[in-house]
Amino acid sequence: ALTQEAREKQGPAVTIDGQQVRISANVELPEDLPLIRENGADGVGLYRTEFLFLRSEKGPSEEEQFALYREAAEWAKPNRLVIRTLDVGGDKLLPWLSVRPLETNPFLGIRGIRLSLQRQELFRTQLRAILRASTQGNVALMFPMVTDVSEFRRARELLGRVRQELEAEGHRLEDVPCGMMIETPAAALMADLLAEEADFFSIGTNDLEQYTLAVDRLNDRVSSLYPSPHPAVLRLIQRIVEEARKHGRPVGVCGEMASNLALLPFFVALGVEELSMGSVLIPRVKTAVRRIRVADASEGVNAALLRKEAPEVLEGFNRLAEHFY
Ligand code: PEP
Ligand code: MG
Numbered sequence: 429a430l431t432q433e434a435r436e437k438q439g440p441a442v443t444i445d446g447q448q449v450r451i452s453a454n455v456e457l458p459e460d461l462p463l464i465r466e467n468g469a470d471g472v473g474l475y476r477t478e479f480l481f482l483r484s485e486k487g488p489s490e491e492e493q494f495a496l497y498r499e500a501a502e503w504a505k506p507n508r509l510v511i512r513t514l515d516v517g518g519d520k521l522l523p524w525l526s527v528r529p530l531e532t533n534p535f536l537g538i539r540g541i542r543l544s545l546q547r548q549e550l551f552r553t554q555l556r557a558i559l560r561a562s563t564q565g566n567v568a569l570m571f572p573m574v575t576d577v578s579e580f581r582r583a584r585e586l587l588g589r590v591r592q593e594l595e596a597e598g599h600r601l602e603d604v605p606c607g608m609m610i611e612t613p614a615a616a617l618m619a620d621l622l623a624e625e626a627d628f629f630s631i632g633t634n635d636l637e638q639y640t641l642a643v644d645r646l647n648d649r650v651s652s653l654y655p656s657p658h659p660a661v662l663r664l665i666q667r668i669v670e671e672a673r674k675h676g677r678p679v680g681v682c683g684e685m686a687s688n689l690a691l692l693p694f695f696v697a698l699g700v701e702e703l704s705m706g707s708v709l710i711p712r713v714k715t716a717v718r719r720i721r722v723a724d725a726s727e728g729v730n731a732a733l734l735r736k737e738a739p740e741v742l743e744g745f746n747r748l749a750e751h752f753y
Contacts, residue, residue: 525550
């Protein structure tokens with residue numbers, strides 16, 4: 429029999445009035461995988477694939493990728509594993525895949541889906557490995573750094589071609605949901621149109637903050653100028669979630685904000701379905717969800733959002749958090 433503590437860790441996170449929020453894991457390295465079970469993750473909301481490419485000398489083969497994605501799918505089973513396609517560029521540079529000439533502003537350069545669409549041989553290999561691994565569990569995939577409808581369409585079309593190719597080779601594949609990160613202000617503002625294209629959204633608050641506030645996420649000198657949560661970012665998040673829900677698309681949050689207990693009533697009141705975070709943070713957030721009443725959260729959140737500056741908004745959110753936990 430499970431102890432009380434184990435039941436709490438492994439059980440679902442449901443508010444007092446019955447709204448469930450999936451609390452899932454962000455995985456950066458294969459070593460993180462055992463932690464997802466230990467901490468009762470409701471799935472993997474973000475499997476970052478960069479490590480595979482950063483540690484390799486010329487790029488990982490399809491077989492290498494397939495083995496790792498399959499391993500992750502097995503750890504996540506029966507819950508969902510969301511694999512994000514390669515997101516290098518920005519601060520993560522690959523010696524064997526350098527963008528030449530060097531960019532002055534790599535965060536505004538060839539990054540994420542932009543790189544994948546330019547280096548299609550690399551992208552195809554990754555998509556093949558993901559689709560093959562999808563038969564081993566409950567797998568979805570998503571694209572990072574989407575700014576435009578055409579990028580998503582091109583990426584998804586390529587996915588369709590890769591799928592046909594695999595089927596022609598005799599692979600029998602299930603449907604694999606195909607979503608996108610919403611982490612640029614352009615994507616947030618286009619959420620209504622993107623929701624017609626993508627199966628789900630995952631909000632990347634780290635980049636959404638960086639690009640909305642024009643603040644390099646690695647530069648402390650500027651990041652401290654704008655305390656979080658900046659109302660502009662909250663407005664974008666509200667818009668993204670509302671549009672996703674209007675179109676019946678599931679929406680999650682996978683940036684650092686997802687594990688911030690002060691923001692939890694905000695996400696719950698909006699109706700975010702999944703919060704994804706480092707595994708060790710999961711039990712604490714699950715416990716907090718179980719103390720929230722959605723009706724009270726909505727009221728408190730709306731009052732806090734009337735405030736105009738981040739510290740005031742935060743104060744409102746903190747007061748609400750203290751009321752619940
Ligand atoms: C984000 O931008 O919030 C995110 C989750 O992706 P990464 O931190 O890998 O850029
Ligand atoms: Mg990001």
